[in-house]
Amino acid sequence: MRSSETKLNTFNSLSLGGAAALGWYLASSAVLSGSAADVVPVLGTVAIAALLPAYLGVRRARFVTDKQSLALGQRIDVLNEHAIVNVVDRSTNLIEVNDRFLEATGYSKEELIGTSMHKLYCDENQKLAPTIHLLLSTGKSWSGETPIRRKDGSVFFTHTTVRPIYDLKGNWIGSISARTDVTQTHELLAARDIAQVTDEMKEDIWIVDCEMMAATYMNKVALGRLGLRRAAEQLIPLSQLKGVDGVGSIVATCREMRSTGADNAQFETEYCGKPFHIGITRLKVGTLKGRFMVVMADMSKRVSEEQRKSDFISTVSHELRSPLTSIKGAMGLLLSRAAGELPDKAVSMLEIAHRNADRLVLIINDILDLEKIAAGRMEFDRRDVNLTDLVTETKNANVTMQKRFAVKVESNSDDSPIWINTDPNRIIQVLNNFLSNACKFSKSGSAVRIVIEDQGDSVRVAVKDQGTGIPIKDQHKVFERFADMENSNRSAKGGTGLGLSICKAIVEGLGGNIGFETTEGIGTTFYFVLPKTEANMESTPADNVVKMRSAS
Template sequence: MPKIKFDGRTIAAFSAGLFLAVAWYTLSGAVLSGWSAEVFPVIGAVIIAALMSAFAVRKPATAIQHIGDVSLAQQLRLLKTHTMVNVVDTQNLLVEVNDLLLEATGYSRDELIGQPVSKLYANDGTSFADQIRAKLCSKEGWQGETLLRRRDGSICITQTTVTPLLDSDGKWIGSISARTDITKTVELIAERDIGLTLHELRDDVWIVDEKTETLKYMNRAAKNRFGWTPTSYTDITLTQMAQEHDCKAILDACAALKANKETFIKLEAHIFGTKFDVSTKWLHPNTPNGRFLIMLNDISDRMAEERKQADFISMVSHELRSPLTSIKGAMGLLLSRAAGELSPKAEGLLEIAHRNADRLVLIINDILDMEKISSGRLDFDIKEFDVSEMVNEAVRSNSAMQQRSGMNIRCVGVDAPHIVETDPNRIIQVLINLLSNATKFSKPGDTVEVMIESLASGVRVSVRDEGSGIPEKDQHKLFQRFADMTNSDRVAKGGTGLGLSICKAIVESLGGTIGFESREGEGATFMFTLPTRISDKVQEPVRPMLRSVG
């Protein structure tokens, strides 16, 4: 029974009821007679008093209900103002979306109304929407994180509560979802976790502001290297680091990224007296959040270990080359009949041994050259020389293999002189290697063409074969050490896998460039270009200081 509030309106209603009841009792008692004069006045007075009391109670109850309705509407309006809201029917079709949801996703109302709610979900939206629907069918709600795919394809992370809607009979008629955008919160948590990970790395990590080039972050390893406290590096610039701590290579790398509009550079640099592999990544270029992420990996221990290995290989190779040269010379004398005639069987076995001795000498020479290249000790004898003479010499040196394989070598452009400043012996070494490869991968009777062309800035030499070509999947590793191609078959064709990497190092050290063109099944063309004049100081054939990745 509702509690009666005795305000002015209620008191007036009760007073009026009392007055009317008394008036009825008096008048009806005077008019009526007999038993009716005793019964009807009392009954009428009670009915009148009851009706007036009911009226007094009913009005406040209606007012309370009206206030409740107004409060519920205000709550829903407040919810829609501060939260993304959508309503779906029993078929998971959107029937209502509020402005915040439209603003967050970039859709218009017409693009969503009547569409499956799965349109909003990233990944497998249909499956996810069905999982929630199964809960709602059981008149249960659902809470959790949902990934919404915006109209532009980006992702919005939301914390979502889905509640079933029921009619007056308790039948499920749809659902209402309230979503809060937590994308930035999740990103901040991810950044915090990344920061904790970077802090614990053994490599030095710097983060530098793109515009001001000031240090914004250093992990523990980087700070310990300088002996700095957590805030010692605040607002120190890369220019200061270059001047005071020998970090000019890093400053130059960041400048190169900006100038070349690239996003990644890797280099080797000596910093603080230590050799580092330095990786510089340009994050969010040309935006207010532009940053350079710089990682320094101390490779001094690795370099020392590689130096030991190189010294060992060099020693072993030198020790092997001397006896092999003697063995090869002795077999050559025997084959030339210096010790008398040989039986056909003995001569055949000796030729096999002599060819394998040649192969071992070439392998040892390749290993020694690669060791010199790695350590920057490959010597050059620079002089003016005719490229045509180099080509002819390389063809003569390759004549024995040419005869055994039944190949034809055609030279184009060798009739005219092509004078360049270079190391002729090293270029002949490159040519012999390219001719040897062309012969190995061609069929008997094929033709290998060597062409010389004069350019404005130098001379280009190309070696073209009609062989099997280079598979596209292998082309990226062609100039790597010990590169093993799909169709290389070293056992049958010989080789160490070092030849092309040595050629590349020699040509680039002499100021030239080297490359190739090939399609599988259609042969290959290797070409290198030499400048007419080389700089006074021949560049040491070490790994490039700056390597860009698009």
């Protein structure tokens, strides 16, 4: 009897009162007419689950016989033990929950009562809420799957039935929900679907558990490559695979991601004797949470094709450059009057041919550089150099360009040395590109200014012109190959359309960054910033390091 009194006190503390219990009983009498075995597995056309006080309220109202009340109480006890139950008012504020609800969500009763049920809803529930509210307001029930967010932020899946509750006057005053945890079923179905999909993929797929240091899943391709057979629920210890090329890198990366909290990593390595691209992703759902999915793509075919393309371009370029160098040298001798005086018309024609030979050499060099960049074979000859001297050398080397476009090149340098550890030839290549572009696109009679700025651990070099500027619609493709911009007029200016993309690769390969500032009708400033010493370099794509992106 003491137990009944305790439950009755709990019931009386609810704002719904005995009338609500009676209303619920009347609404659910059909449900309770079956046996407990009929009700629990189906999870209810909804249970009154934790509300044994409802039974007491009904009994006091003498609407049921002692025999009926006993049967009802037994069913309520069973449902209270097996179902996750909560009661809310019309505003979805929680007014009662059972122990199963507290166990499932991780909250205490004090933390929940009086708060909105919406705090436990995931985005999917938020979208469903108006639909459920409308059904309840019209006297209808709702049943379906709802994910619920626990106190720790994790999510579990429930099959839920929601029924309206009425007072004695027939007014809708709230609802009661009974849930069954179907997370395991949900995850088994998801795992089955994942297995079906991944088994059809051409890539090798692993699921790795770092705590057990084992692969908990491998698709058919991965198993076949390693000569393994699938066994249900069989773990594959990674120590068993330590003799396989590349596995050490995969294990090390998973461990690093686990310790740093990173969500993704990508790198290339030799795996089973072939070049592979490895992508690793942290899983965040259900029982897979905290494990890592490893996706391995065989790059053999792509690498082979790229090598053939690279070899072809390299061969053609070298075969072109050798005779072109001889032709250009011969024309240079003629222009220097080494073979005697030439008619003015002949000199004019030779100058045109010589300029075009220069342009062909530039194109060939750019193509070779692009291939080196694409293949990751661009090398840098680092040494300590005076950046001021490099700027002066570039300025003097472009005197012909200045005369041709009638511009004057100025510098803010006072000849004070600025020492930097870098590749001088590559820096001159970048400066030549900046300066030649500035001369080509500047107005005749204007000035091009080179500005060197010592920034402590780094140095910034900028080349500013007084040209037409870059249109807003073209600014996003400035560093793209063969960018077709409105005012570029590449053929007339003598450019290849490759220079700035190569400059970007060079500067970033040296650990710096590159950019531009422009105003239409006023001019453009191209600049790069480089660390003074190699120790100050940030990681770059050329460093062949694992790239990681932390969770946001």
